[in-house]
Amino acid sequence: MVPRAAAMTAPQTSPAWQAHWLAETIRLREEHWGPLEDADAIRQARNGPDTLQGRIVQRAHLLGHREGLTELIVRWRQGAFISLLLLLLIAVLAGVGSAAGALGDGARPVNVLWAIGALLGLHLLTFVLWLASFLVRPSHATGLGSLWLWATRKFARGPDAALVPQALMNLLARAGALRWLFGGISHSLWLAGLLAALVTLLVMLSTASYRFVWATTLLQPDTFVFLTRALGWLPAQFGFAIPAEEIVRASDNSQPLPAIAQAQWSVWLIGVIAIYGVLPRLLVWLLCLIQTVRAQRRLQIDPALPGYAALRDRLLPVVQSSGIDRPVDPLHQPHVNAGRLIDQGALDQLNNQPLLVGLELPGDLAWPPTDLPDGVYDGGNLDSRQQRNRLLDALALATTPRLLIACDARQTPDRGTLGLIAALADKAGQARVWLCAGSDPAPSPERLQTWQDRLTAAGMAATDILRDADQPLRWLETGHG
The missing domain is CATH 3.40.50 (Rossmann fold)
Known part of the structure; x- marks a missing residue:
């Protein structure tokens, strides 16, 4: 009963992808629960944009406000933001914990290979799996993206709450953005964890003394010299020094090493984490972000979809009727007109x-x-x-x-x-x-x-x-x- 003329007739000011998200939510709701009473929304949409797509969006804008779906989408987005913040916090704590666990308390020597495996092993595995996912067509969220979606759904309640994420999934899939959006979320969580681990390494190595060693029963010292140089070559291109060969050979825990040797191992370890961990995640995160934005700009209403096709004759009629085509429920359908206002x-x-x-x-x-x-x-x-x-x-x-x-x-x-x-x-x-x-x-x-x-x-x-x-x-x- 509160006057809403300005809100109901104002031009669409939300971004196009949000307007399409609302339209898709309305379409799914009508598929599940039947057509909404929309005579007034149809009437106003006919007086709006000239294209069918524009009128579908305008109709959805009007019905979304009336049915509370606009507010539901806003609450879902707020829940999505909160859940992402919580997951980022968990990722940061996990990164701090992994770095602290890899270095230990300083009482024991740090096995450089075990430290790299603890900090980068799972990261490299999931990164390869993400690259392998390009061999199949994505149909749903995967990895940490699915965890974010699950957490977000916990914030949305109500009979129509499930329609909002489903509408978003449909839009992303049709625009080719499903992989990129959820990939971006997954990479952002990994990036947060790796950055937290890198910062923790810098703090711990700057404030405490650690001894780095390699240990083996089967492999020869030359093998570790080769691994150290192979892993350190790319970081060296960014200024991270590689430990000298004699330092690598001497780091078999059989003799004490000078502080300069431990400093070289520290710089080498930080370079490996930064270049093989943080850098690739940062690059693919930026790629996912760019691709998601590009996909959003490609979003279009598909008039051939069920629910939209039935609106064509009503939104773009050959001859407009001044009446209504079926009885309506007065609680849901505005019925207001005056006899003198006819020209x-x-x-x-x-x-x-x-x-x-x-x-x-x-x-x-x-x-x-x-x-x-x-x-x-x-x-x-x-x-x-x-x-x-x-x-x-x-x-x-x-x-x-x-x-x-x-x-x-x-x-x-x-x-x-x-x-x-x-x-x-x-x-x-x-x-x-x-x-x-x-x-x-x-x-x-x-x-x-x-x-x-x-x-x-x-x-x-x-x-x-x-x-x-x-x-x-x-x-x-x-x-x-």
């Missing part, structure tokens, strides 16, 4: 003028009121569906800052009347209900209280429910009172 001249008069309408007022209530202020447009007494449809068409194209809806307080408000009041209120900057009291018979206090209770339950503020003594026409003319 462009009437629309020009209505634009930015206060509007007064009556809802099936009986003959003993004079219409229009004899003291109707100047500058107030008389929308007529709405007695028929045709009149309501014409008013709804007019309000879809024009604006009114204040709307006063006159009702017979002697009648009991039914669901149809409340639905009509709600639809009218949605299309005005401000809306109030005037409970007209006839003289014969006068409305009973119980009937007035019924109006008050039902309008309040429908969302209308008590101050927006006026009676004759409240001078409703003065409010309509001046906006005060």
Whole structure:
């Protein structure tokens, strides 16, 4: 019952991919639960963009606000952000723990091969698996991306909550962005963990003394010289020094080494982690980010999809009808139109003028009121569906800052009347209900209280429910009172 004209008719300002996400959510909801009552949304969409895709998006924008799906998507995105932050925190803690475990407490020598395996082993395995995933077509989230999706779903509750991520998956799959988005999430978590491990290494190696050794029963010292040079060649191109051959041969834990030898091993270890761990993850994370953004720009509405195809004739009709094509539920379908607003001249008069309408007022209530202020447009007494449809068409194209809806307080408000009041209120900057009291018979206090209770339950503020003594026409003319 709160006026939402600005929100319902404002141009679409959200990014295109978010608008398409909402449209896909609406499509899935209608597939699962049946078509929504959308006569008013269709009417407004026809007055919007010229293309079918644009009108589908506009219809989804209007229905999303009405059905609460827009807010549901916002909450889901907030949950996705929170879950990603939590996973990043876990990844950082895991990186710190792996670095601390690889170096130990300094009481024992650090086996350089075991340290590299502890810090890079799982990283290299998952990185190779991600590269191998390009050999198959992705159909769902994998790896840490699936963990993020699972965690995000825990924040979304409600009957339609599952539709939001499913709609996102559908969009990403059709745009070719599924692999890149979830790859980017997975790589960001690994990058956070590796960076945390690298920083921990720098701190621990800068503040404590460690001894680096290699140990083997089967392999010869030349093997470790070769491995050290092979692993250190690429980091050396970035300025990380390789331990001298004599230092490598002497690091068999059979003799103490000078501090300069341990420093060379430290620099070599940091270079290996930075170049083979952090650098590739950073590069593929940037690649995933760029590809995801590019894929978002390619998003388009596919009119051939089930649900969209059925909207073509309604959103792009050869001949537009002023009526409706089937009975509607007044609780979900706005039914508001006025009989006098039938041509462009009437629309020009209505634009930015206060509007007064009556809802099936009986003959003993004079219409229009004899003291109707100047500058107030008389929308007529709405007695028929045709009149309501014409008013709804007019309000879809024009604006009114204040709307006063006159009702017979002697009648009991039914669901149809409340639905009509709600639809009218949605299309005005401000809306109030005037409970007209006839003289014969006068409305009973119980009937007035019924109006008050039902309008309040429908969302209308008590101050927006006026009676004759409240001078409703003065409010309509001046906006005060």
